[in-house]
Each structure stands twice: as structure tokens, then as C-alpha cells.
Amino acid sequence: MAAEPVRGASRARGFLGRLRAGDQVASLITATFAASVLLLAALLVFELFRGSALTRDKFGWAFLFTGIWDPVAGEFGALPFIYGTVVTSALALAMAVPLGLGAAIFLSELAPPRISDALTFVIELLAAVPSVIYGLLGVFVLVPLMRQVGAPYGVGVFTAAVVLAVMILPFIVSISREALLAVPREQREAALALGATRWESTWQVVVPYARLGIFGSVFLALARALGETMAVTMVIGNDPKIHASLLAPGYSIAAVIANEFTEATADLHLSALIELGLVLFLLTILLNGVARLLILGTTRRGTAQ
Amino acid sequence: MRLALSLLALLVPLSAQTLVNGAGATFPYPIYSKWFDEYHKLHPDVQINYQSIGSGGGIRQLEAGTVDFGASDQPMNQEQLAKSKIKPLHFPTVLGAVVATYNLPGLSRELNFTPDALAGIFLGKIRKWNDPALARANPGVPLPSSDIMLVHRSDGSGTTFIWTDYLSKTSPEWKSQVGSGTSVNWPAGLGAKGNEGVAGMVKQTPYSLGYVELIYALQNKMAYGLVRNAAGKFVKPDLASVTAAAAAAGMPDDFRVSITNAPGKDAYPISSFTWLLIPSQIQDSAKKKILVDFLRWMLGPGQKMTEPLSYAPLPQRVVAKELKAIAAVQ
Amino acid sequence: MSRRRFVNALMFGITGLCALLTVSVLFFILGYLLWYGGRSLSWSFLTQLPKPPGEAGGGMANAIVGTGKLLLLTTLIGVPVGFVAGVYLSEFGSGSFPAVVRYTADLLNGVPSIVVGIFAYALVVVPMRHFSALAGAVALSLMVIPITMRTTEQFLRAVPQSLREAALALGASKWQTVATVVIPAGFRGILTGTILGVARVAGETAPLLFTSFGNQYWSSGFNQPTASLPVMIFTFAVSPYDDWHRQAWAAGLVLLALMLTANVAARLVLSPKVAQNG
Numbered sequence: 001m002a003a004e005p006v007r008g009a010s011r012a013r014g015f016l017g018r019l020r021a022g023d024q025v026a027s028l029i030t031a032t033f034a035a036s037v038l039l040l041a042a043l044l045v046f047e048l049f050r051g052s053a054l055t056r057d058k059f060g061w062a063f064l065f066t067g068i069w070d071p072v073a074g075e076f077g078a079l080p081f082i083y084g085t086v087v088t089s090a091l092a093l094a095m096a097v098p099l100g101l102g103a104a105i106f107l108s109e110l111a112p113p114r115i116s117d118a119l120t121f122v123i124e125l126l127a128a129v130p131s132v133i134y135g136l137l138g139v140f141v142l143v144p145l146m147r148q149v150g151a152p153y154g155v156g157v158f159t160a161a162v163v164l165a166v167m168i169l170p171f172i173v174s175i176s177r178e179a180l181l182a183v184p185r186e187q188r189e190a191a192l193a194l195g196a197t198r199w200e201s202t203w204q205v206v207v208p209y210a211r212l213g214i215f216g217s218v219f220l221a222l223a224r225a226l227g228e229t230m231a232v233t234m235v236i237g238n239d240p241k242i243h244a245s246l247l248a249p250g251y252s253i254a255a256v257i258a259n260e261f262t263e264a265t266a267d268l269h270l271s272a273l274i275e276l277g278l279v280l281f282l283l284t285i286l287l288n289g290v291a292r293l294l295i296l297g298t299t300r301r302g303t304a305q
Numbered sequence: 306m307r308l309a310l311s312l313l314a315l316l317v318p319l320s321a322q323t324l325v326n327g328a329g330a331t332f333p334y335p336i337y338s339k340w341f342d343e344y345h346k347l348h349p350d351v352q353i354n355y356q357s358i359g360s361g362g363g364i365r366q367l368e369a370g371t372v373d374f375g376a377s378d379q380p381m382n383q384e385q386l387a388k389s390k391i392k393p394l395h396f397p398t399v400l401g402a403v404v405a406t407y408n409l410p411g412l413s414r415e416l417n418f419t420p421d422a423l424a425g426i427f428l429g430k431i432r433k434w435n436d437p438a439l440a441r442a443n444p445g446v447p448l449p450s451s452d453i454m455l456v457h458r459s460d461g462s463g464t465t466f467i468w469t470d471y472l473s474k475t476s477p478e479w480k481s482q483v484g485s486g487t488s489v490n491w492p493a494g495l496g497a498k499g500n501e502g503v504a505g506m507v508k509q510t511p512y513s514l515g516y517v518e519l520i521y522a523l524q525n526k527m528a529y530g531l532v533r534n535a536a537g538k539f540v541k542p543d544l545a546s547v548t549a550a551a552a553a554a555g556m557p558d559d560f561r562v563s564i565t566n567a568p569g570k571d572a573y574p575i576s577s578f579t580w581l582l583i584p585s586q587i588q589d590s591a592k593k594k595i596l597v598d599f600l601r602w603m604l605g606p607g608q609k610m611t612e613p614l615s616y617a618p619l620p621q622r623v624v625a626k627e628l629k630a631i632a633a634v635q
Numbered sequence: 636m637s638r639r640r641f642v643n644a645l646m647f648g649i650t651g652l653c654a655l656l657t658v659s660v661l662f663f664i665l666g667y668l669l670w671y672g673g674r675s676l677s678w679s680f681l682t683q684l685p686k687p688p689g690e691a692g693g694g695m696a697n698a699i700v701g702t703g704k705l706l707l708l709t710t711l712i713g714v715p716v717g718f719v720a721g722v723y724l725s726e727f728g729s730g731s732f733p734a735v736v737r738y739t740a741d742l743l744n745g746v747p748s749i750v751v752g753i754f755a756y757a758l759v760v761v762p763m764r765h766f767s768a769l770a771g772a773v774a775l776s777l778m779v780i781p782i783t784m785r786t787t788e789q790f791l792r793a794v795p796q797s798l799r800e801a802a803l804a805l806g807a808s809k810w811q812t813v814a815t816v817v818i819p820a821g822f823r824g825i826l827t828g829t830i831l832g833v834a835r836v837a838g839e840t841a842p843l844l845f846t847s848f849g850n851q852y853w854s855s856g857f858n859q860p861t862a863s864l865p866v867m868i869f870t871f872a873v874s875p876y877d878d879w880h881r882q883a884w885a886a887g888l889v890l891l892a893l894m895l896t897a898n899v900a901a902r903l904v905l906s907p908k909v910a911q912n913g
Contacts, residue, residue, distance in 0.1 A: 026810035030723030034736045037720050037780060041739045044746065044754045044777075051757065070490035071461075072483075102653030110647050111654070119658055121902070126661050128831075128898045129891060130838020132865045136872050136887045137667060140880070144509070152454055153495060153510055169657055197643040227747025229841040230869060238459035238496035249495035254749045254841070259498055260488070261753065262328075262845055263362035263461035265385070269488075277750045288745035324852070324859050326765065338687035338851075345852075352852045354860065370764040497873070501688070504875035524689045525875045614689075 052275035069240040076272035080240045084250035089225040091161035100172030108180035126170040135234035138163045151247035155237040158246045168221035179213025216295030223287040229254040253280045327355045329363020329376030330463045331500040332518045333579045361461020361487040375582035378463025380561035393582035395560045400617035402542035403575045404529040406522040407514040416530040417442040417539045424476035429493030456515035459496025461487040467577040468516045471565040520615045536570040546573035547617040586635045672888025675881035701861040713776025721787025744781035752842040766860040771847030775836045786828025790821035827901045834897035840865035864890045
């Protein structure tokens with residue numbers, strides 16, 4: 001058998017030939033599986049739209065801005081849940097980003113490679129801890145602690161934010177560290193050559209250079225925090241109202257769906273819950289999209305890993 | 306290879322047992338759980354799997370057909386029945402009491418609650434434990450000046466229905482502002498999931514107040530208060546006062562009745578029946594046989610198991626009426 | 636100058652502290668679970684069924700087996716789909732279709748787990764008219780497919796082109812090349828990534844709430860509702876019963892032990908040099 005370039009051979013053999021060779025079949029089969037992914041995603045979006053049709057027709061855009069959640073009267077508004085979701089996530093970011101970025105800087109700039117790898121390995125294991133276990137620790141450890149520190153209920157928006165912060169920490173550390181490591185050595189050396197201290201070189205040159213990747217990690221962490229269900233449900237207090245105090249209970253989109261979905265007897269109630277799911281879905285897609293763009297930007301610019 | 310085979314064996318259904326699935330109220334969960342456990346011991350080939358997800362959940366999943374029977378502390382109303390495809394039959398099972406449970410550190414006395422005080426607390430108008438409305442009913446008791454940490458249900462609950470039904474009957478302000486139902490727009494407080502969740506939250510939060518079925522307060526050694534009934538007397542919730550509340554009530558043919566705020570000087574005003582919702586037509590004959598047999602057992606030996614768990618057994622006349630009504634299950 | 640050196644030392648000290656704090660969180664979690672969970676872990680916990688509330692004792696044997704069953708089903712349903720789709724993207728794809736598929740998979744990956752639960756409920760539970768382990772597995776599969784797909788594509792792409800060309804030069808057809816040369820070459824990485832992916836969904840609770848539901852007994856086959864570790868932890872943790880709290884800790888320990896073992900084993904033993912973003 002003489003060696004043949006593949007493409008020329010395929011064309012030369014004709015359709016039956018290709019079929020016999022099985023390539024066409026293989027291509028078709030694998031493409032079908034890939035298409036099934038598309039089908040599933042499309043079905044998901046379709047179901048979300050269909051299930052929320054009742055409330056979308058009845059309330060329109062006002063659904064997003066109304067603050068009442070009254071199943072008895074049939075009045076539904078997403079505002080308290082959007083508030084709870086956004087505030088807990090924003091607070092979580094405010095706590096996790098400085099901590100995570102600091103850790104990432106240490107791991108990429110200062111720690112010797114072996115120690116850096118070992119510590120990063122351990123930190124990434126945090127991402128493997130299931131959500132319900134964070135919830136368990138939240139209920140039995142954090143909530144009593146919060147009661148001592150000033151939140152009378154113990155559960156609340158701030159408590160949920162703390163739990164979320166711990167959960168998104170490994171993402172920020174891991175991805176920021178990668179972004180920082182991708183910064184070319186020349187940048188650091190140039191700064192040092194100009195007389196900067198290690199810190200000045202890091203903070204004023206390396207970090208800005210890696211900022212796309214770092215922002216990417218922040219967006220990714222945010223997207224995760226928004227959709228987090230179990231840990232938040234267990235410590236947020238389940239109160240569909242907006243309170244002035246951060247120590248007061250609140251509610252998030254994911255938590256209310258988890259609590260009320262199996263029981264919504266009225267069609268309108270069910271539709272409202274599914275519409276909340278749709279809102280969350282769209283928000284997460286948007287953030288994930290931005291995150292991917294930002295992270296992609298870094299890895300293209302930096303040196304090959 | 307052997308490992309793979311035995312793993313796959315996990316997936317093969319064992320045909321010896323029949324599984325009947327039910328879901329619904331958390332109010333009677335302790336007694337239902339006991340009943341299904343005992344029934345399984347008597348009939349090892351029958352497994353009745355009951356998940357307590359709240360009365361609202363029970364009704365909804367029954368309507369969706371994803372469970373074989375439901376359980377609810379709120380009887381379905383006319384509108385729900387009209388829309389229902391299943392047209393479930395209501396079978397009362399036990400009588401229970403919804404109590405005001407609280408956590409006041411250092412205070413082990415039983416507090417008295419008037420209907421106005423309860424309405425005021427749940428409306429958010431009465432914020433502190435030493436409010437005059439509470440102090441008046443509890444002379445001489447050192448009530449703290451702390452805020453009342455209010456807990457209600459976050460899920461669709463028949464227990465909520467019983468509680469809000471009572472408040473609606475005794476407080477016109479509550480009725481117009483909030484109303485009654487399994488899920489209401491609470492003016493104050495935070496939500497916990499299930500009777501279990503409310504009990505858990507109150508137990509762990511000092512100065513908190515919530516409403517739970519009596520057995521949850523008893524099992525967790527939590528304090529609960531007396532409530533003033535329609536006859537003006539402060540009554541402690543227990544088997545006798547719950548039975549007294551049921552004694553005065555008539556029982557319609559479809560068994561849907563509310564006994565909150567019952568007349569009678571010894572009646573506990575926040576009492577209620579709780580119901581099993583059985584579809585009027587059951588296709589699967591094996592499951593139908595099991596459910597019918599269980600109902601009969603429940604109305605006989607089952608009723609003897611209620612008292613240790615602090616539920617009151619059904620009045621004799623109700624039992625007799627139900628035994629006749631079982632024939633309606635097709 | 637010394638002030639700048641001071642700032643230098645200070646800031647690096649602070650970042651070191653950040654790293655230390657972050658790492659210590661994991662040990663903190665482990666410690667708590669080992670302490671509280673370890674005390675409640677017993678042979679009866681691992682082998683008995685749950686008892687009615689208020690009665691002491693009982694265990695979570697059915698939940699442990701239930702989680703195992705769900706994972707087995709998920710691996711049978713979701714992993715092949717993700718794997719073959721990944722093969723397509725890496726080996727057979729052309730034009731813009733692969734890009735669309737990749738984007739859609741990213742979309743699916745980002746769906747909050749509770750929304751996946753709603754979808755699986757509508758897709759499987761409602762038409763079948765009962766809750767089941769199968770429905771739970773479908774929900775988990777929806778989450779595992781994008782992960783497996785990306786992992787497969789990533790490790791197949793990493794296989795050097797020279798291997799493919801050598802096989803083709805010897806007269807193999809494309810699919811023969813893929814099946815007998817490329818896939819085995821990337822197998823290690825794919826296996827690692829898949830184990831990590833399945834482990835990740837093993838801990839998910841939200842999608843199971845409306846699909847596999849719950850069961851106090853052994854569930855037989857895949858067509859019945861089943862107990863699972865994450866759902867039991869959730870139910871027991873928010874209850875008022877102290878005995879249930881103890882069991883929740885023990886279950887948490889079991890679940891965490893499974894997750895960490897899978898993760899550590901996959902990363903260390905199978906692929907020491909695998910990139911950690913898989």
C-alpha cells in the first residue's frame with residue numbers, strides 16, 4: 001500500500017469508497033452527538049420561555065421592578081430576589097477579590113514554583129467541595145458566629161455573602177495566578193532594571209498587564225456566585241423583602257426557586273418562578289460570555305503555557 | 306468485570322416490592338412516618354415513601370401525577386377542586402394543634418397569647434417582647450425588652466393555612482391585609498422550610514417566635530404558649546383541648562372542614578384535621594389495593610399510635626363515616 | 636528608598652497572609668468535618684436506613700447507594716455524549732458548526748444548577764409522571780456533558796499531529812486513526828477530566844430536589860425516587876433534631892471524602908502533569 005495524502009485519497013475514492021472507509025459515518029455520528037448538545041440547550045431555553053409565558057404576558061417588564069411577592073393575591077415581582085442575588089454576589093466579590101488577588105500575587109511572584117504548585121493544588125481542591133457542605137458549615141458554624149457578632153437572626157444577606165466569598169475564592173486565585181504567570185518575564189525584568197522594587201514591579205507592571213485575565217476571573221466568579229443555590233438557601237433567611245440592613249434576612253432567585261418550585265399550586269406562581277429562572281439564566285450567560293472574552297484575551301497575549 | 310456486573314445489578318429493578326409514593330404536609334410527618342414504618346413491618350413487600358415537602362407541594366405533585374397520593378392540612382377549596390383533573394378524596398387522619406413556640410433564654414414559664422397579640426406580632430406591629438399587649442396577658446412575668454425575632458414558613462404550608470385561617474377569623478385587620486392560604490405575603494419575619502425548619506430556627510435563635518405543629522415543639526423540648534379561645538379562656542394545646550375543638554364541629558360528607566377558633570370552653574382554638582388526598586380513580590390496581598388497605602389500617606390500629614406522638618385520634622363518628630367513604634375510591 | 640523597601644516587604648507579607656488564609660480555609664473545612672462528622676460516623680450509619688424523625692439511630696445507607704447509582708447512570712448517559720461530541724469538535728469538525736457547539740456548551744455549563752433541575756423536571760418527571768433516579772441522572776448528565784466535551788476536545792487536540800499523519804501514512808482511514816491512535820493517546824487526560832467532572836456533579840443538590848426527590852427505603856432499579864447524600868444533608872441540616880444534625884455531619888464527611896479522593900486521585904495518580912484548568 002502506497003502512502004496517500006488523506007484528502008486526495010478521499011476524493012479519489014468516491015462516495016461509496018468513503019462510506020466503506022467509515023469516515024463519513026464516523027463524522028456523521030459524532031456530529032449528531034455534537035448537535036444533540038445544541039438540541040438540549042435549545043430545549044432548555046424553549047422550556048424556560050414557555051413555562052414563564054403566563055407571567056411574562058401578565059406583568060411584562062414590570063416583573064423585574066416590582067417588589068411584591070404575594071402568592072395569595074397573585075402579585076409577583078422579581079425585585080427582592082434580584083436585589084438579594086446581586087447584593088450577596090457583590091459583597092462576596094468585595095471580600096473575595098482582594099483576598100484572592102493577594103494570594104494569586106504571592107503564588108505567582110514570590111513563592112518558589114514547587115511550593116506555588118502545591119499550594120495552588122490545595123486551593124483548587126476548595127472548588128471541589130460541594131455546595132451543600134458549605135451550607136452545612138454555614139448553618140452550624142457561621143450562623144451562630146454571626147449571632148454573636150451582631151446579626152440577631154444569624155442568617156441573612158451578609159452571612160450568605162461570606163459563604164459565597166469562600167466558595168468563589170479558589171476561582172479567583174487559580175485564574176488570576178494563571179494570568180499573572182502568563183505575563184512575559186521581560187516585563188518584570190524591565191521594571192526591575194529601571195530600579196523598581198519587586199512589589200512595585202508587580203503592582204505597577206505585572207498586574208496591569210494581566211488585568212484582562214484577572215477581570216475574567218472576577219466575572220467567572222460572579223457568574224458562579226449568582227447561580228449558587230444550596231449554600232445560600234441555607235443561610236439567607238428566606239425573606240422576600242428588601243431591608244436596609246445587610247445583616248437582615250433576604251432572598252435570592254436560586255433560593256426561592258429551590259424552596260417554592262415543588263409546591264407552587266397556582267399556574268401563575270409556577271410561571272413566576274420559571275421566569276425568575278429565565279432571568280438568572282440570561283444574567284449568567286451574559287457574565288460568562290464577558291468572562292470568556294476577557295480570559296481569552298489574556299492567554300492570546302501572553303506566552304504559550 | 307465482576308465489579309461492573311454488580312454495579313449494573315444495582316440498576317435492575319427488584320420486582321418483589323411495590324413502592325407507593327406520596328408527598329405533602331410536614332404537619333403530620335412524624336405520625337405518617339411512624340405509620341408507614343409500622344405498616345411496612347406488617348407488610349414487608351409494601352413500601353410507602355412519603356416526602357414532607359409542604360401541603361402545597363403535596364397538592365401540586367398529586368395534580369401533576371408524579372406521586373400516588375398527597376397530604377395536606379389545608380383542604381382543597383372549591384376553585385382548586387373544580388380545576389382538578391384528579392378530583393382527590395379527602396380522608397382526615399389525625400387532629401393536631403399549631404402552637405406558638407418561642408425561645409426566651411432564662412424564661413421557662415408558659416406565656417399566654419391573645420388573638421390580638423398574635424395578629425399584632427405577625428403583622429409586624431408588635432415588635433418587642435415586653436409590649437403591653439403581651440404584658441397584659443402575662444402579669445408578673447419578666448418579659449425582656451428585646452425584639453421579637455419572628456419566623457414563619459417559606460414553603461407552601463398547610464400549617465400556615467391553619468395559622469392564618471385562625472388569624473383571619475379573629476383579626477379583621479389580618480384578614481384584610483394578608484388573608485389566609487398556604488403561602489401568604491408575610492408583613493414581617495423570615496421564612497424557614499417546613500415545620501422542621503421553623504422549629505430548627507426558633508430553637509437556635511434567642512428571642513424568636515414561630516408557629517409549629519405541637520409535636521415539633523415537644524420533640525425538641527421547646528416552650529410553647531397558651532392561646533385564648535373563643536370562650537375567653539387561655540387553653541394549653543394538648544390532646545384533650547384539640548379533641549374538644551373537634552367535638553363541636555360537624556363533619557360534611559367530603560370531610561373538608563375547618564375547626565379553628567372552635568366554640569367550647571376547653572377547645573384549643575388553633576386545631577385542625579389533616580387529610581390524605583387520595584385520587585378518586587386509581588389505575589394501578591396493586592397500588593389501589595395498598596392505599597385502600599392502608600386507609601383501613603390507619604383508621605383502626607393506626608389511630609392507637611397517635612397519642613404518644615401528641616396527635617389526637619379522630620372522633621369515632623368521623624372514623625365510621627370514613628370507613629364508609631373508602632368505597633368511593635375506584 | 637528604605638520606605639519603598641518597607642512597602643515591598645509589607646505588601647508581600649500581606650499577600651503571603653492572603654495565600655495562607657486561603658489555604659487554611661480548606662483545612663478548616665476538613666477539620667470541622669473530620670471532628671463533627673467523624674464522631675457521628677458509625678457502622679450503623681453506613682448500613683442502616685433512616686428512622687422516623689424523633690427516633691434515634693438509623694443511618695444513610697440508602698443515600699450512599701443512591702448517590703452511587705446516580706453517578707453510575709450519569710456516567711452511562713452523559714459521559715458518552717460529551718465524549719463523542721468532543722471527538723467531533725477535535726477531529727471531524729469543520730466550518731462554523733463546531734464554534735456554535737462550543738459556545739452552546741459553554742452556555743450549558745453556565746446554567747445555574749437549579750435551572751437545570753427545572754428543565755429536567757419538565758423533560759423527564761412530568762412525562763413519566765413520577766420522580767426517579769433516571770430523572771436525577773438526566774439532570775446531572777446535563778451538567779456533565781459540557782465538561783466532558785471540553786475535556787475530550789482539549790486532550791485530543793493536544794495529541795501531536797505527527798501521530799495522526801503517521802497512521803494515515805500507513806493507510807488507516809480517518810476514523811481508524813482517531814479510534815486506534817488519537818483517542819488512546821489522549822486517554823489519560825480525558826479520563827482525568829471526566830473523573831473530575833463526574834465528581835463535581837456528584838455533590839450537586841439543587842438538580843436532584845425535583846428529580847430524584849427522596850426515598851426512605853432502598854430504591855430499586857432506576858425508575859424510582861431515590862435518596863442521595865447531598866439532599867439528605869440538606870434535609871437533615873435544616874431540621875430541629877439533634878440526631879439528624881449529627882447524621883448530617885457524618886454524611887458531609889462521607890461526601891467530602893469521596894469528592895476529595897476522586898479529585899486528588901485523578902490529579903496526582905493519573906496525570907501528574909495535566910493542566911489544572913481542565
